[in-house]
Amino acid sequence: MGRVSGAEKQEFSEMENAEFSDLQLICHVRDALSAVTLGDRENYDELVGYLHRKESLNPDDIALLETTLKALSGTVSCIDSVHHESLLSAVYRMSLWNYGTSIMDALIELIVSLAASNGKYIDWSLELLVNNFTPPYHLMDSLKQESGIEKKNKVLSRVHAAFEAIAVLVPLAPLRLSPIVVQRMPLIYSKGPEILMYVENMLKLESGAIGEIVGVTMLPAIVDRLIELDVEIGWDGLLQEDAKGIFEMELEDAEFADGDGDDNMVGVSMVILSEHPCMLTCQADCIQAWLDQAVGVVKWLCEVAKLHMVNSGKRPRKQLGHRVISSAINYNSQEGKSLCSKLVVDSQLTVNFSANFCVNCKPAAEYLNRKTLEGNTIAEKLDSLIELTFLHLESCQSSGRLSEVFDVLLRSFQRTILNAYKSKFTQFVVFYACALDPEDCGVKFAMVLTDMFRSNFNPPNTRMSAVAYLASYLSRAKFVSAALVASILQRLVDWCLNYCQSHDSVMNPRAHQVFYSGCQALMYMLCFRMRSLMDAPRLKMQLLNMPMEPILQHKLNPLKVCLPTVVVEFLRQAKAAKLFMTSESFAFDDMLESDLSRAFGGIDRLDAFFPFDPCLLKKSESYIRPHFARWSKIKCDGANDGDLSESGSDASDDEFVDMNENDMIEDDMTVSVQAGLDFDPDLNRMSITPKNKFLLHFQQQNARMPARIRPSTSPESL
């Protein structure tokens, strides 16, 4: 036995010698494998040992490993899952990313042969290949370099080719692949590059040779993941709700010097500043580096804070202060950083400040820090994923598959996005797909939404959500023709009229919520599209002939129930366009936050749901921009309608937020949409002359409150 094994060992070590033919090698391996069943593990263990070599392989080792793998490919039928378990687990742990191309090829061949030889190994092989979607941790960083990208292409092309090879040999393999891929998707808390690579692979599968079978599950899975990321991001308002409370506690505990009001204000500002994540990360240097420019901000803030304290007590002061200052920091962090040191020098609160900073502020601020950072990274992940999806849609369009892909996307939209509670950005995937193919996909989307609204079989929330999507989509999509808008309007009007005629009852927001949402959608669409419709004579006639007056004057009284800002703007435009003769005679109470509108919207606040409002994710927004209609642009076009005071226009616009956001983006300021998407739209005004704009801002603060796209922050609300 010993002699034989010694000879065999020698033979193995000489394997790289061309003296041994493939057949002889295969025979050796076959004997080694079958010997295990008889109890002789020596040669087998040696074989397994070759497979374990990973680090710094010299050419001899490489050749040995390659030969071993090739020989194993020739003897797959002898591999038994029970007796040769260590061999199989050794192969399982091999990652294509660690080796050169020759070993990659040999390994792939082995995997494919194993998959085809025995039904037991199909799932195993597929899982092994899916494991190779992402590189091992130590190689993640190298992906950014040229060599890393080259390696990635080599590995992924082989992996996907292997899928196709297996599909040829085992036709049912793709069916088994879909659930494996979906189950192994990284969670939303995994690192960004890992998720990105995995999704890239999924999209590659979708467009690959086996895409017909596998693709149907890939896109919906990706959309589900997008939604999961989406809901993790809070609106700045929501994020601040938590932060507010924390501040509350801390500042109550903190004892400031009993200087006069001014010092108190400064002290407050200091603490707020110090609790900002930016401050924490920079610590001492940062504090030192803060200089003049932002001092103006804080001085202004103090004035505001004083006023607020006089008017309404502590709470608004901190909220306002925090919001303003964080925006300032985000916007011009370099200049803003010097603020603190200056104030430290100026004020007498130095001691207290530093003490409190160390003791009280940190825990709260850490909490805030973590939350905003988490929100920050999740927003970045979502942004990158959406960008990836956009690129994939573009490639689908260039290969002519967009129509089928859109069908899958639309089904996924109806199942998940439509009913997701206020999905913020995921719907832009559908928007972009429509933008790429307005005639086909764009029209299809609008039609599907209209049908969903009109169909009695759908639950009310779905119908309301559908019509909100429809209104926002038709208003914002530049690529949608006016004719389509007119035809959809016609349908909506007909439906509303029908409803009015069949329901002879008084105003009841909850009972007729679907009707009210339909009316609001009509008005919202006309706010955006009235001008373009009036410009085309045929459509103008159609619009004038639409029986909107009876709907608006009906007992159900939609004008009182629908969102006031929308109604006011609509009436204003209708008056200017001379749509209804009697528009002035509508008596309309100037309720800022209509309880009635909240009632019809329900818990989900579907009354104030405008899903295609400007996308706040930087990278995605750049793709959307050319196809997106801005309110400010539309307003500018209609500027000659006179008597538009600044505050008036702002107050009447429930897209107030986005109007200023758009201005900012247009003005090419690099406002980073980080820290929980927390930026103050009035930033550009503030930095110029704080004193003058203060009053305006204060007014707008009140005017703006009701129309934010989030649950109401007024005390009586939920």
Next chain:
Amino acid sequence: MEGLKVSNANLTVYLHPSKSRDASEAILRELSSLLFTFSEALDGVVLAYDINSLDNKAAKILSGVIPYFGVPLSVDLLLFSPKPDMLLEGKVVKLSQESIHVVVLGFSSAIITVKDIREEFVYKTKHEQDVYASKSHKRHVIKVGTMIRFSVKSFDEEILHIYGSLMPDHTGSIHWLEKHSELISHTNKIAKKRESEGELTTVKQDAIDGKISPLDSVQKIKRSKKQKIQEES
């Protein structure tokens, strides 16, 4: 090809109440979920279904938290259930020194390892193509794309994977087999004559080896009967 059968089944499809508006579509979806899966009750892989008639009996509503209702159906099913020693036909997709990979009916993968290929066939590389060529009959060649007939050794029901064998004489390239079926039967006759004396032992031998195919045994019995009749007459 053996292994395919059409059977009629009386099924009950249980539908969720939300589907009651469009029950027929829901029924079709439920039946479609059966396709390409092995069903123990039906003893085979469902390949196709055809609804005979919806029995006009009313559907019974189950009591429970969710009141599913059961629609009784009469359905014709095309089933695929390969049993050992059946002869199947499939297309060769890959050849190697170690095995032949075949796809049957476009969905089921089959593998014939070199142990189960009779010695008549030898692996060669002809004109840069891998083939299995027969030693005794020059024209009998199996290469990628050939339709071959093989016998079933076993069937993995979960992954629908067949382990096949080319040991029996009637297996090989179908094209060649059809062409030369007379040649085969003639050679068989001669072989059977020689064996007719030791028939009992032959049968016993085959039984031990487990390689007897129903076709062969039937032919044997027929021929031996013929011989007996001839001898008697």
